[in-house]
Amino acid sequence: MTAPEPMLELSGLEVxxxxxxxxxxxxxxxxxxxxxxxxxxxxxxxSTTLHAIMGAVRPSAGDIRLSGTSIRGxxxxxxxxxxxxxxxxGRRIFSELTVEENLRLGLSGRRSKVGATEAVExxxxxxxxxxxxxxxxxxxxxxxxxxxxxxxxxxxAEPDVLLLDEPSLGLAPTVVNTVFEALATIRAQGVTIxxxxxxxxxxxxxxxxxxxxxxxxxxxxxxxxxATDTRRMVEAYFGA
Amino acid sequence: MTDDVQTLVDxxxxxSIYALMAVGIGLVFGVLRLVNFAYGQxxxxxxxxxxxxxxxxxxxxxxxxxxxxxxxSVALEFAAFRPLRxxxxxxxxxxxxxxxxxxxxxxxxxxxxxxxxxVVIPKxxxxxxxxxxxxxxxxxxxxxxxxxxxxxxxxxxTRTTIGLQxxxxxxxxxxxRLLGVRANAVITAAVLVxxxxxxxxxxxxxxxxxxxxxxSPDYALRETIIVLVGVxxxxxxxxxxATLGGFTMGFAVGMFSGYLPSTGAWPFTSSVYxxxxxxxxxxxxxxxxxxxxxxxxxxxxVERL
Numbered sequence: 001m002t003a004p005e006p007m008l009e010l011s012g013l014e015v016x017x018x019x020x021x022x023x024x025x026x027x028x029x030x031x032x033x034x035x036x037x038x039x040x041x042x043x044x045x046x047s048t049t050l051h052a053i054m055g056a057v058r059p060s061a062g063d064i065r066l067s068g069t070s071i072r073g074x075x076x077x078x079x080x081x082x083x084x085x086x087x088x089x090g091r092r093i094f095s096e097l098t099v100e101e102n103l104r105l106g107l108s109g110r111r112s113k114v115g116a117t118e119a120v121e122x123x124x125x126x127x128x129x130x131x132x133x134x135x136x137x138x139x140x141x142x143x144x145x146x147x148x149x150x151x152x153x154x155x156x157a158e159p160d161v162l163l164l165d166e167p168s169l170g171l172a173p174t175v176v177n178t179v180f181e182a183l184a185t186i187r188a189q190g191v192t193i194x195x196x197x198x199x200x201x202x203x204x205x206x207x208x209x210x211x212x213x214x215x216x217x218x219x220x221x222x223x224x225x226x227a228t229d230t231r232r233m234v235e236a237y238f239g240a
Numbered sequence: 241m242t243d244d245v246q247t248l249v250d251x252x253x254x255x256s257i258y259a260l261m262a263v264g265i266g267l268v269f270g271v272l273r274l275v276n277f278a279y280g281q282x283x284x285x286x287x288x289x290x291x292x293x294x295x296x297x298x299x300x301x302x303x304x305x306x307x308x309x310x311x312x313s314v315a316l317e318f319a320a321f322r323p324l325r326x327x328x329x330x331x332x333x334x335x336x337x338x339x340x341x342x343x344x345x346x347x348x349x350x351x352x353x354x355x356x357x358x359v360v361i362p363k364x365x366x367x368x369x370x371x372x373x374x375x376x377x378x379x380x381x382x383x384x385x386x387x388x389x390x391x392x393x394x395x396x397x398t399r400t401t402i403g404l405q406x407x408x409x410x411x412x413x414x415x416x417r418l419l420g421v422r423a424n425a426v427i428t429a430a431v432l433v434x435x436x437x438x439x440x441x442x443x444x445x446x447x448x449x450x451x452x453x454x455x456s457p458d459y460a461l462r463e464t465i466i467v468l469v470g471v472x473x474x475x476x477x478x479x480x481x482a483t484l485g486g487f488t489m490g491f492a493v494g495m496f497s498g499y500l501p502s503t504g505a506w507p508f509t510s511s512v513y514x515x516x517x518x519x520x521x522x523x524x525x526x527x528x529x530x531x532x533x534x535x536x537x538x539x540x541x542v543e544r545l
Binding site: 054056075076077080081085086088092094096097101104105106108109110153154157 | 411414416417418419
């Protein structure tokens, strides 16, 4: 099997908060159509990496390339238009706005206005509960429903790459299943996925490849076969 | 009884003007977290534009007023607000103090300290008699214009994409940008709408408030301070509560002017107890409802600023 062409590449990425390094020389590649996991303990720099990709924090060194073109230094609204969408940690739903209004905000990031209605329709098909509650205030939805809305809101921009920051956080097990099933469907539709998660074992089993980061550095790369290897998993988190 | 009704209507009209100013300040605060102390100077610039074109056809004069206020609004956005993006709210507030005094100084140097008379539509100052109550046309027009502006603004915010983006940016600007909302476009739109409202206030104020027929460098400064207090007292982080706060202050000023012992003409400076009464009310509100008179949240008005 030949490796797919790289869609999103990070090379030597460094991010600092003041003098504190959060990400140190991270190299990472996500191939077209892949699901790649990014796991590691709290404070490992996972969210910071996603925010750096989105242009929400400025890297101090290194490069970020999308289909070979550097997007480093672009503002978030430009990164979205380049084809990367983020499902942020904690969902960040606009709870005072309706479900439909939240989706309409997601349309702001589209590269073309053509096909917007169809994109929303596809989200409604993927998440029927979002369609059912489209007229409701988003803050009244359950956590799982809000997560589906947050994913849908990112998808209506029709990104090439979808970044997810701990989408299963705080969700009931059955809802977690729904989220992972949806990610499989989204990938089948041709979207490349970079998934930051706390559920290490599940992520390793689910993703084509999973990077383990700790202290802002890449520790190791795991494949689905490692998910059942308890020793490898423990090693990944606590160091060899 | 007749006097009571007149005082009430006048107070509603004054409240409407203050509410307009409050919504203009609140819109920009929403998307920028910037308290624009220089808002009154936008109105001043518009009033000078009117005063200098008293002899021109009224529509031309009003168009010029809008042009000046909007141009100044955009200039402020590019020259002052944009370079300060990401600065702390305190820095931005102090910057708008500086802008306010700069604009006052420019007006002082250019036009002098002596006020210029603003004539817009003299006919609107004539009274209309409804039953036994005499009300000036401008009082009714002011209330109607305010209602029209609020209706148009509600449509803009709820029915248009830019309006939705403005609301989203007010709630959580960072997330809005991560979704692709263009921050600068939304901020420019808010600054422009706020400028349109300032221009409307500039046209109305000289006719509605007799004392404001004279435009001088510190024009509308007093109103701005009272409106800012009203906006904070009402609850600055929501447009509706900020607007209601502005209205309440204007309404209170109007009512106090009607009933407090006065040494001279309506409305404020001649009422010797007016300021004390208005700010006594502010202190009461801050003591009894520190989260804001119309706010839903629990944070105190002081924390919000």
